[in-house]
Amino acid sequence: MTATPSTPQPWSQRFESALHPAIVQFNASIGFDIELIEYDLTGSQAHAQMLAQVGIISAEEGEQLVRGLEQIRQEYRAGEFKPGLDAEDVHFAVERRLTQLIGDAGKKLHTARSRNDQVGTDIRLYLRDQIRQIQAQLAAFQTVLLDLAQRHVETLIPGYTHLQRAQPVSLAHHLLAYFEMAQRDRQRLEEIYTRVNISPLGSGALAGTPHPIDRHYSARLLHFDAVYANSLDGVSDRDFAIEFLAASSLIVMHLSRLSEEVILWASQEFGFVSLKDACATGSSIMPQKKNPDVPELVRGKTGRVFGHLQALLVLMKGLPLAYNKDLQEDKEALFDSVRTVKACLEAMTILISEGLSFRTERLAQAVNEDFSNATDVADYLASKGVPFREAYNIVGSVVKTCLAQGILLKDLSLESWQSFHPVFEADIFTTIEPRQVVAARKSYGGTGFEQVRNQLEAAKQRLTQPLKA
Numbered sequence: 001m002t003a004t005p006s007t008p009q010p011w012s013q014r015f016e017s018a019l020h021p022a023i024v025q026f027n028a029s030i031g032f033d034i035e036l037i038e039y040d041l042t043g044s045q046a047h048a049q050m051l052a053q054v055g056i057i058s059a060e061e062g063e064q065l066v067r068g069l070e071q072i073r074q075e076y077r078a079g080e081f082k083p084g085l086d087a088e089d090v091h092f093a094v095e096r097r098l099t100q101l102i103g104d105a106g107k108k109l110h111t112a113r114s115r116n117d118q119v120g121t122d123i124r125l126y127l128r129d130q131i132r133q134i135q136a137q138l139a140a141f142q143t144v145l146l147d148l149a150q151r152h153v154e155t156l157i158p159g160y161t162h163l164q165r166a167q168p169v170s171l172a173h174h175l176l177a178y179f180e181m182a183q184r185d186r187q188r189l190e191e192i193y194t195r196v197n198i199s200p201l202g203s204g205a206l207a208g209t210p211h212p213i214d215r216h217y218s219a220r221l222l223h224f225d226a227v228y229a230n231s232l233d234g235v236s237d238r239d240f241a242i243e244f245l246a247a248s249s250l251i252v253m254h255l256s257r258l259s260e261e262v263i264l265w266a267s268q269e270f271g272f273v274s275l276k277d278a279c280a281t282g283s284s285i286m287p288q289k290k291n292p293d294v295p296e297l298v299r300g301k302t303g304r305v306f307g308h309l310q311a312l313l314v315l316m317k318g319l320p321l322a323y324n325k326d327l328q329e330d331k332e333a334l335f336d337s338v339r340t341v342k343a344c345l346e347a348m349t350i351l352i353s354e355g356l357s358f359r360t361e362r363l364a365q366a367v368n369e370d371f372s373n374a375t376d377v378a379d380y381l382a383s384k385g386v387p388f389r390e391a392y393n394i395v396g397s398v399v400k401t402c403l404a405q406g407i408l409l410k411d412l413s414l415e416s417w418q419s420f421h422p423v424f425e426a427d428i429f430t431t432i433e434p435r436q437v438v439a440a441r442k443s444y445g446g447t448g449f450e451q452v453r454n455q456l457e458a459a460k461q462r463l464t465q466p467l468k469a
Contacts, residue, residue, distance in 0.1 A: 029328050030083055033090045035335055037076055039125035040090050040118070041069045046221040047113055047201060054214050056112060061105045068102040069094070090122075091115050112213045114205035116235040116323040121201045123334070125222065127244060128196055130338045131189050137345040138186045138251070139463060142179050144353040146459055149175040153452050155360055156367045156434055157272065167375060168367040168434045171358065173447040176455050181254040183462060188247045190467040196240045199224035203234030206322035236322045238312065241330055245309040248341045249302075255348050256302040259295030262356065266292050271362045279355025294351045298344045305340055308333035371399055373409060373432040376440070380431050384423040394420055 019027065045066045052062025072094060075081035083093035092115075099106030149172035159169040199222060202208070202215035208231045215227045228234030265272035275290050283289040312333050315326055374395050381391035398420055402409060409432050417424035430436055442448040445455070 024088075025085060027088065028085050029089045029331065030085060030087050030093060032332050032335060033119075034083070034093075036119075036122040036126055036331075037090050037094065038073065039122045039129075040094055041073045043118065043121045043125060043201065043222060044094065044109060045069050046218045048109055049221055050214055050218040051108070051111060053217055054212050056211055056213070057105075057108050061108060064102045064105045065098070065109055068098045068106060071101060072097050089115070089119075091118055112204070112209045112211040113201065114203075114235070116205050117200045117203040117231075119327075120203070120235055120237075121199065121222070123241065123331070124196050124198070124200070124224075127241070127334065128193065131193050131196065131244070134248075134251070134338075134341055134345070135186050135189050135467075137342060137349070138182050138189075141345055141349045141352070142182045142186075142459070142463055144349055145175050145179045145182070146456065146463070148352060149173075149179070149452075149456060152358065153449055153456070154435075155358065155363060156438055157363050158366050158370065158372060159447075165370040165372045167372045168438055169447040170438055170449060170452045171363070172456065173452050176452070176459060178254065178258050179459055181257075182251075183459075185247065185251045185254065187467055188250065189244075190469045192240065192243045192247055194225065194469045195243065197223075197225045198240075199227045200234035200237070201227075203228060203231035206232055206235055232322045236319065236324075236327075238316055238327065238330055241334055242309070242312050242316065245305070245312055245333065245337055248305050248337045249309050251341055252298070252302040252305045252344055255344050256299045258348065259299045262295045262351070263292045263299070266290075272359060272366070274357045274359060276355050276357060279351045294347050294355065298348055301340050301344055305337050308337045367434040368410075369408070371402070371409060373434065373437050374399055376432055376437050377409065377428070380428060381421060381423065386421065386423065 048057075048062050048065035048069070051057045051065075052059050057065075072081055075097075081097060083090070083097070087093035087096065095106065095109060098109060152171040152175070155171040156168045157171045157174055158165050159167045159174070199215065199219035201218050201222070202213050219227045228237070262273065264270050266275050275292055279294050280290040281293045283291065312330060315329055319326060377395045377398065378388060378391040381394060382388045386394070398409065398412070398417075401416075402412065410429065414424070414426055414428075417428055431440075438447055439449055442451060444451065
């Protein structure tokens with residue numbers, strides 16, 4: 001393939017000819033790293049202020065740089081600054097425009113830094129903001145879960161293990177399980193934030209710089225809590241990004257689990273919820289259908305985030321110190337994961353608050369049509385002094401007999417109960433009533449109505465308290 005002339009690139013006079021046009025396109029990141037422009041401008045302003053503070057440039061030059069960078073910010077927000085492929089990346093695009101605006105002073109901005117520590121700074125500033133936004137979305141999701149749970153403390157729903165009816169539980173208790181998952185997600189992000197909020201600025205390309213910079217000063221300007229202690233680590237570390245993608249994977253995994261339950265609940269076979277028109281679509285050929293597109297899409301998009309985590313792990317596993325061009329691939333994984341997590345959280349929050357209606361009559365019917373109260377019969381016998389393992393075997397015989405006769409436990413006569421063991425008395429019928437089965441579970445964290453009300457109050461308080469890393 002014959003090379004076509006291309007615009008010479010900016011790095012140095014070391015090169016005698018231009019890049020091949022196809023390589024220009026292959027090499028460029030401006031198409032996606034433009035998303036970092038506001039953070040690049042903010043980081044560059046801090047760097048310029050630091051250069052002036054330590055006397056590497058004059059105070060007047062520092063002010064010129066800061067003003068010029070702010071003008072670029074306003075141009076970008078107004079849609080007037082649209083760098084193209086020839087800029088290669090957002091960092092060069094900004095520096096080139098800055099030099100056009102303020103002249104030779106713009107060429108001094110890159111003193112005592114490299115694109116390696118520059119991009120590392122930008123990504124951390126970006127991710128810091130995104131973590132706070134996602135935490136706020138998680139709190140909003142928790143709030144709608146709490147609102148829904150508050151209305152359904154005494155609504156019963158079959159509880160499952162192995163997707164088999166196990167024991168009835170309060171619907172509020174079921175919903176609060178997802179509140180707890182989201183709480184861990186918020187807490188996990190808070191922990192990761194502490195490792196995101198460390199400044200690599202001033203690490204240079206890999207070895208630091210001979211200029212008398214003050215890395216702690218620029219870190220304070222950017223509200224970083226600390227600076228990297230090792231310049232090699234500063235430019236090559238992406239642990240924080242991997243941690244974020246792992247946390248993101250857990251968030252969407254939790255949303256996907258809830259999505260799967262909603263999909264099952266909305267099916268004709270379960271019939272536990274009705275989908276409202278605001279969050280359901282129809283079939284192009286079957287007019288009777290309402291499709292649970294929101295939870296299905298959340299379930300599907302989960303794989304994207306998992307894939308990005310795997311991609312970044314594979315990307316990093318073979319990289320020698322320090323910076324390598326491979327690291328350009330971290331951005332699209334991060335950007336897409338952030339967009340996907342935020343979109344899924346928004347959609348699920350709307351679904352829970354506006355898109356579902358629980359069919360309480362069907363739920364009441366469901367908890368009365370199975371053997372999920374069998375454990376309570378064993379507990380009843382144990383309370384009467386029968387060893388639990390013996391009680392367990394007795395109840396197994398009772399269930400087997402009921403199945404053979406096509407009846408439920410509640411349909412047995414007292415005489416039949418006593419034929420299995422003489423300690424059975426008339427109170428067995430109250431014991432196995434589903435509401436009593438749920439109410440009896442008063443252990444801390446259990447599904448008993450009193451415990452669930454306590455859990456709701458505690459959850460509300462936790463939402464208002466600051467997270468601790």
